Amino acid sequence: MTTEDTPRAADVVLQARDIVKTYGGTRALKGVNFDIHRGTVTTLFGENGAGKSTLMKILSGVEQPTSGRIVLDGEPVAFATTNDARDHGIAIIHQELSLAPNLSVRDNIFLGREITRGGAVDYAEETRQTRALLEEMHLDVDPSTPVGDLRVGQQQIVEIARALSIDARILIMDEPTSALAAKEVEILFGIIDELTSRGVSLVYISHHLEEALQVTDHAVVLRDGTMTARGDRAEIDLDWIVRHMVGENFDLGSPPDGYELGEPALQVQDLTVLDPESPDRAIVDGLSLDVRAGEIVCLYGLMGAGRTELLEAVAGRGEIAGGRVLLDGQELDRGGIRDRIGRGIALVPEDRQRDGLVPTMSVGQNLTLASIRRFLSRGLLSRVKEKALATSLIKDVTVKAPGPQTPIGALSGGNQQKVVIGKVLATDPAVMLLDEPSRGIDIGAKAEVFSLLADHARDGLAVLFTTSEVEECFSIAHRIIVLRRGRISAEFGPDADKADVMAASGEAVAT
Ligand SMILES: Nc1ncnc2c1ncn2[C@@H]1O[C@H](COP(=O)(O)OP(=O)(O)OP(=O)(O)O)[C@@H](O)[C@H]1O
Ligand SMILES: [Mg+2]
Structure with a gap:
C-alpha cells in the first residue's frame, strides 16, 4: 500500500x-x-x-x-x-x-x-x-x-x-x-x-x-x-x-549479569504511610524490602497499590507514620527530598510536568538543576563546567535536542522523560527510585533507558522502579516485588510467569 x-x-x-x-x-x-x-x-x-x-x-x-x-x-x-x-x-x-x-x-x-x-x-x-x-x-x-x-x-x-x-x-x-x-x-x-x-x-x-x-x-x-x-x-x-x-526488530533487553550483587544499599523496614484523605487507612502498610548494590528491582502493582507512596516516602517526601529507611546500613533521619538526594537516594517522579522539570528552563538547566552544587567554585557557578556536563548528559541519556539551550518544552514527551532521568543520574546517587520511568517513552527509548540503568547497576547503583507494564519487569529486573494494598503479596525472579505476577497484583488475567 x-x-x-x-x-x-x-x-x-x-x-x-x-x-x-x-x-x-x-x-x-x-x-x-x-x-x-x-x-x-x-x-x-x-x-x-x-x-x-x-x-x-x-x-x-x-x-x-x-x-x-x-x-x-x-x-x-x-x-x-x-x-x-x-x-x-x-x-x-x-x-x-x-x-x-x-x-x-x-x-x-x-x-x-x-x-x-x-x-x-x-x-x-x-x-x-x-x-x-x-x-x-x-x-x-x-x-x-x-x-x-x-x-x-x-x-x-x-x-x-x-x-x-x-x-x-x-x-x-x-x-x-x-x-x-x-x-x-x-x-x-x-x-x-x-x-x-x-x-x-x-x-x-x-x-x-x-x-x-x-x-x-x-x-x-x-x-x-x-x-x-x-x-x-x-x-x-x-x-x-x-x-x-x-526500522528493525529488537527486544527490551535482559537483567544485567556477570557481576556479584553487593550488600543491601537500601533497606526499608516496617514502613507505614497513611492515606492523607482517610488517615485510618494505611497506603503503605508495614512494608519491608531491601535492594542490594548493583541490583535492579521492579515494583509491580495496580494503581492504588501504594507504589508511588512507597517510593516517595523512601525519597523523603511526605509524612511517614512508622518504620525506618536505611542506606548502607545507616538509618536515615526524617530529612526531606533534598536531604535524601545529598545522602544518595534520588527519585524520578511519576509526574514529570509537576515534579521533574522546570518548564521555563532550558534542557541544560533542567539537567544540571539537582547537581548544581557541584559547579559552585568559591560560591560562583562555573558555567563552563555546567555546560560541559549538560552536553555530556544529553549524549548519555540520548536526548534528541539541538543543544543544552533548547527550551525543555520543545522536546517530545519521551525526550523530556530522558532529561528527568539524566538530571537524577547527575546527582550520582547510590539508590535510584524511578516511578513509571517508561511513561510515554517509545520502545527504542525504553530499551535505551533500561540499558542506561543496567550500566549504572553494574557500577553498583541500586535501582527500584515501578511499572504498570508487566513486560518491563522482565526486561531488566533481577527481582520482581508485587505490591497489593500496601503490602508485598509476592516476589519473583526473572524467570517467573507473567500471568503469576499479574495474578499476585490482583489483576484479572485474560485467558
Ligand atoms: N514547540 C516546539 N518547539 C520546537 N520543537 C518542537 C516543538 N514541539 C515539538 N517539537 C519537535 O517536533 C518533533 C516532533 O515532536 P512531537 O511532540 O510531535 O513527537 P511525538 O511523536 O509526539 O513524540 P512522543 O512519543 O515523545 O510524544 C520533535 O523533534 C520535537 O522536539
Ligand atoms: Mg507526543
Whole structure:
C-alpha cells in the first residue's frame, strides 16, 4: 500500500494532506498525509519525536501547519484555535495533562465553555454533568475537588472526561492511558467501543503497543516526520509496528549479569504511610524490602497499590507514620527530598510536568538543576563546567535536542522523560527510585533507558522502579516485588510467569 492511494471517501471523515510543520530549524512534519476513518479507531504509532503529537495538535487547532491542507467531510477547513476545531466537532485528550491544578474538577471540565442560565454560570448543572461523566469513567471523586489534589491517573481520567463532555465527532487521544491502571484502561476501552458504535471517529496514540493493538482498526506509522506505513488491523501485528517504527526488530533487553550483587544499599523496614484523605487507612502498610548494590528491582502493582507512596516516602517526601529507611546500613533521619538526594537516594517522579522539570528552563538547566552544587567554585557557578556536563548528559541519556539551550518544552514527551532521568543520574546517587520511568517513552527509548540503568547497576547503583507494564519487569529486573494494598503479596525472579505476577497484583488475567 502506498501513501497515495485513497480509501473510499465515504469511509474517511478527515483528510490531512501534505502537512508540513517546522519549529525554527526543526522539521517536525515533512509533508504527511493522514486520514481519519469514520466511526473506527485509527492508531498512530511512532518513536519519540516522530511528530505524532504535532500532527494531532494541528488537527485540533492547537498549532497551525506551516503548509498543507485539511479536508473535513469534503470541505477544506482551517483551525486558527482549539475553539475553531471544537466548533467542527474535534476534541483532543492531550499527552501532557493540560488541566489547571488550582481549579476544581468541574471547573476544569467546563473551562471556557461554562453552562450559563440567565447570564450566570449554572454551577448546579455543571456539577450534575460532571458527576455523570465521572460515573461513566468510574472515578469516585467529588466534582469540587481541586485537580491538583488528585493522583496523576485520576487527573488523566478528568482530562478524558473533559474531552468526552464536548460530544465530539472526532476524538483524538494522545497517550490517554499512560498513567492508568489496567482496570481503568478497560473502562476507557469500553467507552471507545461505545463511541465508535455511535459513529464517533477516534485517533489513538500510545507507546503501549499491545494495548493499542486491541483497539486498532487502522494503523499509521510516522517516522521522523514522514508517514512510513499504513495498514488495516487484519494486515498488521506487533512486529509490523515495531519494524516500521524503528526500522528493525529488537527486544527490551535482559537483567544485567556477570557481576556479584553487593550488600543491601537500601533497606526499608516496617514502613507505614497513611492515606492523607482517610488517615485510618494505611497506603503503605508495614512494608519491608531491601535492594542490594548493583541490583535492579521492579515494583509491580495496580494503581492504588501504594507504589508511588512507597517510593516517595523512601525519597523523603511526605509524612511517614512508622518504620525506618536505611542506606548502607545507616538509618536515615526524617530529612526531606533534598536531604535524601545529598545522602544518595534520588527519585524520578511519576509526574514529570509537576515534579521533574522546570518548564521555563532550558534542557541544560533542567539537567544540571539537582547537581548544581557541584559547579559552585568559591560560591560562583562555573558555567563552563555546567555546560560541559549538560552536553555530556544529553549524549548519555540520548536526548534528541539541538543543544543544552533548547527550551525543555520543545522536546517530545519521551525526550523530556530522558532529561528527568539524566538530571537524577547527575546527582550520582547510590539508590535510584524511578516511578513509571517508561511513561510515554517509545520502545527504542525504553530499551535505551533500561540499558542506561543496567550500566549504572553494574557500577553498583541500586535501582527500584515501578511499572504498570508487566513486560518491563522482565526486561531488566533481577527481582520482581508485587505490591497489593500496601503490602508485598509476592516476589519473583526473572524467570517467573507473567500471568503469576499479574495474578499476585490482583489483576484479572485474560485467558
Ligand atoms: N514547540 C516546539 N518547539 C520546537 N520543537 C518542537 C516543538 N514541539 C515539538 N517539537 C519537535 O517536533 C518533533 C516532533 O515532536 P512531537 O511532540 O510531535 O513527537 P511525538 O511523536 O509526539 O513524540 P512522543 O512519543 O515523545 O510524544 C520533535 O523533534 C520535537 O522536539
Ligand atoms: Mg507526543
